[in-house]
Amino acid sequence: MSRVPAPLLPALALVVAGAAAPAAAQVSRPEPVYEGSDRIEEWSARRILVVTPHPDDETFTSGGTLAMLAANGNEIRVVVYTTDNAGSRDPSMTKDRLKAIRRAEEEEACRILGIPKENIVWLGHDDGMLEYVDRRELTRQVAREIRRFKPDALFSVDPGSPYEQYHKSDHRSGAIITVDAIRAARWRLYFPELEAEGFEAWSVPLVFFYYSASPNYTVDITGVAETKARASAAHISQFGSMVDRYDPAAVEEQRKEWAARLLERAERENGRVVERFRRSTAY
Template sequence: TTGNVGTQDPNLSRTQLAQIRREEELAALAEMGIPGGHYVNLGYDDGLLEFEDRKAVVENLVRSIRKIRPDVLFAFDPGKRYQRWHKSDHRTAAYLAADAARAAMWRLLFEGQIIQEGLREYMIPEYLFYDSAKEDENTWVDISEFVEKRINAGAKYVSQFGPGWKSYKPNLSETELKQLKESVRESVRMKNGKPIEGFRYYKGLPDSIGK
């Protein structure tokens, strides 16, 4: 989504917030060394993804999968054996990602992309699901080498965290920025004394993502 709703600042419009969120996303990507040209946003309204035309959203996601042909899909965990609870957009995105991964591998689903757009069916080989139930996590990545970049990237989301949540301003004071970075640092998970990111790793047919 464009993130155009998530603020407590009464002076921001949805259009203004969408532009701010885009700029924050691009700044965070730059901090991580990811080119801005890799940023793709499908433009759906924040908080309302579950009410969009599901077929149309899956079709858009399938198009991206067939174009990019990713080695790994990162997505919210739809759940293993049971539906994983997430807030509205995250919950919906988890299932849409799984459904799109399945549809992308079948040539006769959204065949217009293949006939008219020159794309080809594609099966994503591996999956890393995040925000999983802790008992379902099976992969932990040591991010010691990148933790400062992660913190600096997180601090780019001024409108979402810290004082910008209620009263947005593009440039924080040194004290505010330090506090924001410290807040992001506190959110970093530790395992065996090292900063990590935890995932549920899956490899195989998308039909069995939740098994």
């Protein structure tokens, strides 16, 4: 998007700008042809694990695909690294209050997408501080969740995105830790204590990376684009004036306004609303 109304949180600004940015950075290779069971639209009764730095990244990038997967009878679990408790300029905001707001927003967004709140796992780390959490412990935490859920596919931030070099630490760290945890989940001797806890090794067969600079997999989400826009707008404390002054009385109205705006700005290709991922079996 060339014109983004200020003020927007960096996270959203990235998403809005990010919709256009990867196109410029994209390699010119044509997208591989994926058919049959390689098409995510065909899936049912599969287990999908989402591992996200903040409780909004997955909604903004993958909400349409997740809504479709949920509607088709797949089980989705969402692991959130941080509580997102620092992204507000409201002088009266506290970290505890923001944590509660962001938690409720994520639960509402997931509800709209068809994911029950019981399927959200909060690792509970402070917003912006993921880089300073003990990396061994963090990797073990995520490896444990992978082994617990045994996903058929996993969604997370692309660790190869150029803009991760300067984007917030949680995205850099989250991206790297997730792929390290996928490896640690696969090899039983990485964290033998997990096996002792009853979590046996599990190989994640397929990963869809979002925020990718080199996407190779496009999903047509036109049928659920409105659902995605509503779910994204559920994160209303991340938008516009609500960042500067959170007004509980304005939540409903602001959500409606932003849902319409986000739908209008959704990434499109040949008139269809799309989401793009880097699909990978090697990581």
